[in-house]
Amino acid sequence: MDKNTLNDAALWQLVKQGDTVSFTCLFERYWDEMFSMAYRRLADEATAKDFVQNIFIHAWENRQQITVEDKLSPYLFTALKYSVIRHLYREAKQGTTDLPLSIYSLPDExxxxxxxxxxxxxxxxxxxxxxxxxxxxxxxxxxxxxxxxxxxxxxxxxxxxxxxxxxxxxxxxxxxxxxxxxxxxxxxxxxx
CATH class of the missing domain: 1.10.10.10 (Winged helix-like DNA-binding domain superfamily/Winged helix DNA-binding domain)
Structure with missing residues (x-):
């Protein structure tokens, strides 16, 4: 069976059973889009890659608690969004960057x-x-x-x-x- 043809919910059920091949399929399905989104916000390739990898690691470690009814993307992109916002606030608090006048002024909102x-x-x-x-x-x-x-x-x-x-x-x-x-x-x- 070609797992690339399965939808996210079916793949996630296999992931919950510890199937790393299904997890890799989901990783490959969403990696590019998530990296692109993180990079647009962070403007740093290494940091963007780290953020996306950490989200996937967290998803794997918490696979039993995550419910996927249709697509995994709402979980992944919400986690990415929160990670980026937290990072921006921390950098602003440390004085290493300016926080946008409004968090809503981030590009592509x-x-x-x-x-x-x-x-x-x-x-x-x-x-x-x-x-x-x-x-x-x-x-x-x-x-x-x-x-x-x-x-x-x-x-x-x-x-x-x-x-x-x-x-x-x-x-x-x-x-x-x-x-x-x-x-x-x-x-x-x-x-x-």
Whole structure:
């Protein structure tokens, strides 16, 4: 059977069973378009390739949780979009690049993509609200880890905690976020 003739949903069912050939088929089906989109946004070939590869790695590792009813592309392109936006915000925060006056001024935006960015912003607001409601120590550790991007060791030294306590707090914070944002949990790695 030629797997290239199968639709995404049929291939994904095989992927869920661990079929690497079906996964490779999907990878080849979407690689060029995803790379092109990432490169247009990032203007760096190596970074664009890394982003696309990381999304496929994440898809493989989380294949049991991902549902494909028709096409895999909504998952892939949403994950790519969130990754790029997160990257742009991080670079702007570090002062290595200017954030566009509006995230909507990124090139090639359509009305649908503007709506997607609006939904992304709403999800970010929900995440921020959940972070605010965390217990004080958990919130402090999580912010140092994800917003300040400090290592476990740096956080442990700064807060006079053991490294294992820091790891536990970060793990518990992520578990809490995934539980409370269950419908969007599959996208959290690309947002946080």
């Amino acid at each position: 359509t009305e649908q993509k503007k709506q997607d960015h609006y939904e992304f912003d709403r999800l970010r607001e929900r995440i921020q609200s959940e972070i605010t409601s965390m217990p004080d120590k958990m919130r402090e550790v999580f912010i140092l880890s994800y917003e300040k991007e400090l290592s476990v060791r740096e956080i442990a030294l700064r807060l006079s905690l053991s490294e294992q306590t820091v790891k536990n707090q970060v793990h518990n914070a992520l578990k809490r976020l995934r539980g409370r944002l269950q419908s969007q949990a599959i996208f959290l790695p690309f947002i946080l």
